[in-house]
Amino acid sequence: MCGILLHYAPLKSDNHCFVDEYVEDIADGHSQRSKTTAFFDSMVPYIKSRGPDYSSLRVSSEHSTAWYSSVLSLREPFTSQSVKVGNRFILQFNGELYNQEITAHDNDTQFIVSKLQEGYHDVCQIIRQLSGEFAYTLYDLQQRKFYYGRDNVGKRSLSYHLSAITGELYISSVSGAIPGFKDCIAGVVYVYDTESKTLDDSIKLESQYFITKKLDEELTCLDSTVEQLYGMLSLAVRKRVLSIHPLHLEQSPVGVLFSGGLDCSVIAALICEQLQKYPVCRRTIELLNVGFENPRTGILPQETPDRILAKRSTKLLRKLYPEIDIRLIEIDVSYEDYLRVRPHVIKLMYPKNTEMDLSIAMAFYFASGRMGEVCDSSGNIMQSSRNGIVLFSGLGADELYGGYHKLANKSPSELKEELTRQINNIHDRNLNRDDKVIADNGVEVRYPFLDHDVIKFSTEEIPINYKVNKMILRRLASHQLSLGLISDEPKRAIQFGARSAKMTKDGNKHGTDLLS
Template sequence: MCGILLWFDKKAGFGDRLEEFNEGDVLEQRVEDALPMTYKSHYIGNRIIPLIANRGPNYSSLRSIQSCNTMWFSSILSLRQPFTTQSMCVGDRFILQFNGELYNEEIQFNDTQYIASKLMEQPNDIYGIIRELEGEFAYTIFDKQEQCIYFGRDSIGKRSLSYQCEDGILTIASVTGHNIDAPEYENCLAGVIYMFDILTTTLDTTTTIQSQFTVTSKEDPEQLSLNTTINELYETLSLAVNKRIESIHPKHIENSPIAILFSGGLDCSVLVALICQHLTQKNKQIVIELLNVAFENPRTGLQPCDAPDRKLAIQSATFLQELFPTITIHLVEIDVPYDTYLEVRPHVIDLMYPKQTEMDLSIAIAFHFASGGVGFIKDKTLNERIPYTRHGIVLFSGLGADELYGGYHKFNNKSTDELVIELTRQINNIHDRNLNRDDKVIADNGVEVRYPFLDVNVIKYSTESIPITFKTNKLILREMATQNLSLGFIALEPKRAIQFGSKSAKMTKDGNKNGTDLLK
């Protein structure tokens, strides 16, 4: 995970400068000193850059080049060797920023260096290079020769990226916060390759990585192809999980657990089981951390231990521990007192901007605390909970399963044609509805989240090959969880949204609030 900021302004007078910050450095004053005089105390320096820095705690740098009229700020969470600093000068022509993970088979080591090598080999085919990238990413590429800036997100939109283009000034950032005195930022659309012409200060948004996904309308009411489809989905999803395990550098995979955002339900338990299968096959003794969050809710009077997701998580974690006895599985119980919720609430509202509804907050704040990972684990010797803080810096999420396999309750009574239309809309809109918000609040804890269900091959198979009749109440995923993963009762668990399972929604006695209401 990294954070990226690019700021182009012909009038700024940035000068030539490179400032590097190692882990633990206090950067605010040095950033302030590096800004042009007219931009001292500017919101980019004192508001956006600290948010970018939180995303990559291992290293950050500020670079400015007078002839380019541009400043770059990059932060890095190092997961692949060799360690590669950013922003990265690629020959004399390009300056690259990359945030995310690539899973192209030919990548041997660092994925940022892989892109750099492609730029050196194919300097006149930037669009082609970007289209070939497979993974979860956002990027900026400054082409000095052509006087253009390219930027965007992967075809699903799994990494956040926003931009603001006004009066010839272009700003691109992983996270911006809400700055009252600043122009409005727009979230980049998934899969659009944005190209900004420096000479004309115009922005082109017409080029895309690929066309949108379309859910097939084919049916199989007699379920003749069910077993074949189950096995094909299992193999495709298992491969997506394995890619996301294998691309973690051995230094981290040996010394740091893999963490899963864990409600105890079907989607996340499927991922836990697949991860454990791969680790068992590889005979790797790695700790798995199941991050479960629950809130003290003054409206209901419930404590975290009473939350539905906490009760289910305990049951499911126990089941998984028995299913995979050679893997050490810790259920990390993250309790959020109401006072702590109130303290962190303004920061989460700031992070998730421009999302600003009650529902967005209740989801975002649950993910923020869950990914922070400060909680308790059960000490079996003492038979009591002891304090524990997450060690894993790579998190897995089950996001995407509901959109692909018909998990939302509102889908249950739809006709076949209506379900096809709705699922197509859901998967193509997930970048705006979920991913931009979730990435901002999770990465703020200096971790990286990976989405196996949103692997492009999983999406293509699920949308093009699985009959629509297998997508009522996630039939196909439940059958796979039973037949291929032996998940027992977990495979039958009903869908429950995180804000209701963790009790992060409707925290006060104001009963008139709806999820779509704007925050006050």
């Protein structure tokens, strides 16, 4: 994972005077030497937080561009960012690739570099070959064009600001609350031609996903479909576990954003299965559960619904996988801490600015932080912090398998239409916000349910009636993973389970209300 910040300013002035340089492993604030803008300098700490292992600044006066990059290194060999590819390209890449050609000893950034070095310079075609979760910028030094965008689902955040008058361009993983920034649409390759000052946003990596309308009212194919889905989810989890460098797996346990509910429990169980199969990995998993002190209700963090459920689910997982060290990380957030970080989280999640977005963002921000009480199987507190830098999320299950309450009474045709809309809009509804707040803690989140092959199978092959109240996923949980009562747990949104919503006595606010 890394942070991306790019600034192109074609008009030379005292405020846009680019001085050629390339500085590695720079400290916060060093970017001021680039003489770009105050905004660029103000964004450096945000980008640095996303990649605490390494950072660099590259500036080209000839091309009137500055690139600031930060790196969280999860694969070897280590590759610094940004990368100059011969005399043709400058690349910034944030994400993880799972192409079959990439072995356990390969680096995904170098995989892209090798494609570019082969002399095959159809940039859009190279991007179409990438399988994983990523965002990128790529500058063609000869044609003077910027390419930038996100994967087809949008699992990594990327925003941009383009002046229609001057042609000045900013691209950033996170923009802060700066008016004019737009989140990139998932799966679009943006191409900005600096000569003509035109932006082409018509190039799509793939077509949209469409939910099948087929029915299996007799449930004749249910068991075989569940088995197929189980195999695909297992593979999606395996790729995301084994692509972590073994040294990290030894030192930093895999983490799961854990409410104790169906989706995250399925992911946790699948990770445990993978850790059993590959004994070279450290057999430790951390289940991260957050609870808020809510002054409106008087509920303490340890009394929240998600905390109670997480303890029950953790107990079952420990019973199923006794050889795995399963640690429940209890993250208690005081109201004072909530108020302290609130302004920072509001800036991180921009342009999202509703009460609901904030309550969800706050939950993920604290859940992905580095503090929390680690409880063993006997309830003893082992330590007061955690070490994991890779987190897994169950996001996507509701959109693929019909988990939201409002879907319960819809007809098959209505359910098909609504789920199609939700999976294609998940980049804007969830992923932009979640990646911005989680990555600020110097950790990376991975989404097995949003694996491209899982989505394709789930949208095109699973009959629509299997998706009423998540029937197919509940069956997988009970039959393939023996999750018992967890498979019957109703859907509960994180902001209500963790009690991060409606924190004040002004409890009549709606989730869609704008922040004041």
